[in-house]
Amino acid sequence: MKKFFLLCLFLIGLGWAISNFPGLATQGTYDSIVLDFREDIGNAEIAKQVETIAQQYKIAPQLNSEFSAGDNVYVVKGDRTLLNALRKSNFAKDTEYIEPNYVYNIFEIPNDPMYNKQWNLRSINVEAAWNETKGSGTTVAVIDTGITPVADLKETKFVPGYDFVNDRAEAYDDNGHGTHVAGTVAQSTNNNYGVAGIAYEAALMPLKVLSGSGGGTVSDIAEAIKFAADNGADVINMSLGGGGESQLMAEAIDYAHSKGVVIVAAAGNSGDSSASYPARYPHVIGVSALGPDDEKAGYSNFGAGVDISAPGGSENGKILQSTICLLYTS
Structure with missing residues (x-):
């Protein structure tokens, strides 16, 4: 009887542990490193440290973009060996942190034949929602591959954005994914x-943070989040992600959240039992994907970091929108 009682306790404890397991975070990939210098050491000292790094490691750190100077965020090309060396160096004490500049990617699934019905809108009862609001007065920052003003976005309102990949004001789409996402929001x-x-x-x-190949760095994404928060965005959408936790990204998300911005990110498309980053961070609404049958799409991540589910397409039905290739499904 005692053994049976102990077994029951063990099973109860195991069940509780499984139900509360936060899920294993995926490991990210990177080919550059973020150095966030402390704000109290002064520009002259930072310049000196940057020069020392350039001389010692034969590679010069650069400000990530024109918006990086105020935060003293530098990026340098390098791998795990350089990362470990920088973290152990004497000038590490002059930084807030030194971390991988992880690469995040768009989330997509293979294209199938087009569908001429937008089942996803019916699935969320959008007609009833339109009786309450159609989004007037709201600005949505689409952090993605950029947006190209295709024919079916001709009447859509735009506010100024930025291309963090090429460091220019015009955030044009050379992939198609960002324009597709933008259409879902406000075609x-x-x-x-x-x-x-x-x-x-x-x-x-x-806000373009991903190149034509669909990949982009944490440093660019973090800057785009802060740009959105500083320039009137009410909502940030990120249909992108990857492995690797970043303090730089977490700080940007906390900053936007502190300014009242609602931050939404896709959970990921690898079928894992936890969301990818940035959906996994606090203050981000992680969204998993449903198919037209209202069941979880087979590819969608689930579990830890997922807060809500929404239509995302599956083998039984894609999401149809206009994009730079005329039509794009995902």
Whole structure:
């Protein structure tokens, strides 16, 4: 009887542990390193340390972009060997942290034949929602591959954004993913053309952090988050992610959250039992994907870091929008 009682306690404890297990975070990839210098050491000392690094390691740290100077965020090309060396160096004491500049990627699944019905809008009862709001007065920052103003975005409102990949004001899309996401948010609607958007009276802020190949660095994404928060975004959408936790990213998310910005990110498309970053961070609403049958899409991540599910497409039905290739499904 005693053994049976102990077995029951063990099973109860095991069940509790499994139900509360936070999930294993995936490990990220990177080919550059972030150095966040302390703000109290002064520009002259930072310049001296940057020069020392350049001489000692034969590679010069650079400000990540024109927006990096205020935060003293530098990036240097390097691998794990250089990362470990920098962390053990004498000038590490002059930094807040030295960490991998992880690469995050767009989330997509293979294209299948087009569907002429937007089942995803019916799935979320968008018609009833439109009776309450169509997004007027709201600015949504789309942090992705950029946005190209295709024909079915002609009547959509835009506010200035930025291209953090190429360091320029125009955030044009050379991949298609960002334009597709933008269309889902605010495609021009009731224009007798193409397809509909969910919040089609909202304004879009295009922030390009991913290249034409679909990859981008944590340092660019973090800067885009802060840019959005500082320039009037009410909502940030990130249909991207990857492995590797970043303090730089966490600080940017905390900053945007402190300014009242709602931050949403895709959970990931690798079928893992926990969300990818940035969906996994606190203050981010992690979203997993559903198919047209309202069941979890087979590819979607689930578990720790997932807060809500929404239509994302599956083998039984894709999400249809206009993009730079005329039509794009995911």
